[in-house]
Amino acid sequence: MYRVMVADDEGIVIDSMKFIIEKEFGDSCQVECAKSGRSVIELAERFRPDIAVIDIHMPGINGIDAIKEMKAFCTNTVFIVMSAYDKFDYAKEAIALGVMEYITKPMEKTKVISVLKRAMDQIDGEREKRSNELLIKEKLETVEPIIENGLIYDILLQEHFDEDIDSYRTILSINENFGYMMALVCGDSQEGNRMTNAIGTSVKISGKYHEIREEVKSLFKCKVGNVMSNKIAILIPCSEEKLEYNERTDLIERARDLVRALRKKTDISFRVGIGGVKPLRELGDSYREALNALIATTGSVAHVDDLVISCDYEDDYPKNMEKPLFEAIAKGDLNETQVMTEKYADWMCQRAVDGDLMSMRLKALEFALYAEHLAYQNGGQTYHYSGRKDYLPQIMELETPEEIRTWFTDKIVSACRNVVSKREERSGDIIRNAKKYIEDHYDKDISLDDVSRVVNISPYYFSKVFKEESGLNFIEYLTNIRIDKAKELLETTNLSIKEICVSCGYTDPNYFSRSFKKNVGVTPTEYKEKC
Incomplete structure (x- = not known):
């Protein structure tokens, strides 16, 4: 349904417009009329038309001024102006008001119908757009609590990466x-x-x-x-x-x-x-x-x-450096650890200018001990009770800020390196043990689960680490071992293809032949003859 308002001071024009609209569009249009500028505004306040066809020259308030008044409360109305005068100034002012069409009298029926159809298409487009916006808003209102909770959950449990927080901020418009x-x-x-x-x-x-x-x-x-x-x-x-x-x-x-x-x-x-x-x-x-x-x-x-439960710091203390430094150590981020360590060391050296070396020694010792504590927690190192008994004598012997700085940076960076190296060592041990087991048992019916059980980690994590470290997945690596062994037996023994198949861990000779040809390019028989 479209609400159409026709405004003209000539009754014959109103009657003609009503006739055209009712005949062409039938019950899809509700038509109301006005004959003066004042009545146009009063009718618009009550009727709120979708389409307003207004004559420029009317008694009292003219059509252009009436449109200006209506714009304040009829924000979605499509305006069409008509006039017996084809004057550029009127047309220019109408365009400035956002009027869709300027029609000169006498009006042709086909022109009127064409303009009204365009207006209706514009209204339909706006209605569909508004409907889609409301639908999206409705869906967002359903999803938004879930997203908000996801952000808060990740923050409280610290189970997030920086890019996760950035994504949440974008979706939730947190600037x-x-x-x-x-x-x-x-x-x-x-x-x-x-x-x-x-x-x-x-x-x-x-x-x-x-x-x-x-x-x-x-x-x-x-x-x-x-x-x-x-x-x-x-x-x-x-x-x-x-x-x-x-x-x-x-x-x-x-x-x-x-x-x-x-x-x-x-x-x-x-x-x-x-x-x-x-x-x-x-x-x-x-x-x-x-x-x-x-x-x-x-x-x-x-x-x-x-309350008095929070910790305050002196004004120039760089508390914003502490957390990033210790987070970098725990993650094994060597570059970030080095950057933050140097920044903190710069601050300590500045404070030691007045000769207060003892405070610098104590802070360096405090940070070194905590950095190593993080290395024990996150790097899988073995803790030795007496392993740091020389730290206090060492640092007390240091006489200059630069000497303390060097000791401090060495201990902090070394703690981070230990996190990295222990993780790499752990991964290396897993892969070495896995490869040895595969090489010792390739002739058996072994699976990914069997090998992951031997190295005592989950199949999922083992598969991931194995691919990262060796460049091959488990099946590819096992197949390469078996095919290499088969080639060796074909070259150096007189065993039958069936015997070689069994010796290399295959139970089906046909499958063995297909796998061999896929990896070598020829069948086992062709390979033996070639050798």
Whole structure:
């Protein structure tokens, strides 16, 4: 159905237009008419036409001015103007208003029908576009909670790569580089710093999750996770590294409003813990701060910056270097470890300019010990209780910042190298043992599962490591061993093809011949004759 408005001060023109529209388009059009500029605007406010055919020259307000008025509230209307005067100025002004067509009188029936059909096609296109947009929005509203929860889950459990976080940010339109976490914790009631009946209320809030999510989003520009036990994690992106005092107090007041509103809606008691602002990839730390804030107080809302449970640093301390450095060591990222180690060493040397070598010694020793602790954890090294007994005497003998720097960088980089080398050594041992087993048992009916069991890792991981290290998959490597052995027997013995087939681990002579020809280019018989 199309709502069509015809506006002209001549009754004969209106009657002609109505006749053409009703005859050509029938019940698909609802037609309303107006005879003055004022009545055009009043009718448009009530009728909200899809198509408006308006004469320029009408009593009172002219057609162009009427269109300007209508544009304010008829944003999707298609305008067609008509006039007995073919004047350039009128046409130019009409085009500037976004009018679809300028028709001069007297109007031809075919022209009118053609223009109306174009207008209807434009309306159909806009309606379809709008319908598709609503469909996409509806689907996004269904999928968005899942994506938001995926982001929060990856951040809290630190099971992500940097590109994963970037993908989440793009999909969820997160442009900020920082954020903080809120922990929404529920129970039947609050006793001290804990909530009662955590298990029971976790079931209750699962049933009321959508109501809770909507309430949270009405008060905060945030991303909301799923129910985890009796807790819901909430991520709030922000642009700055730190909240100003007024921002923090406003945040706490809104959190208190949230607690009251949720209590009223769900008949469940809630508390809100709020962590500090962190880079997005470190928001797991902010969530832990939010939970610790709730443990450290008995209020319904607790912000970590209001409490004495967080660690402060002196102004020039490069705390933003620590985490990337230790993460690089744990991952075995040698390049990043070297870069961050040099940066941190530069800072320590600058601080040692005034002669405070003892602080530099202690910090170098502290970092070296922790780096090696990470190497033990992530590189599979064997820990020796007395292995570092010389570290303290060594570092106390160092007399200059550069000497301490050298000792420090050597220990840190060495710890990272140990992570890399131990992983490579582990992979190398697996492949060597696997190859030896294959070479010793190629004449048996052995499988990938058999070999992975011998080296004590899962078939999936063994298959992956074997291909990466040897360049061949298990079957290709086993086949090469068997074919090489078959060629040796064909060249040096008088065994029959059947005997050679069995000696090389094949049970079917026909399959052995096909495999041999595929890999060598000739059959076993042809190969023997050639030799």
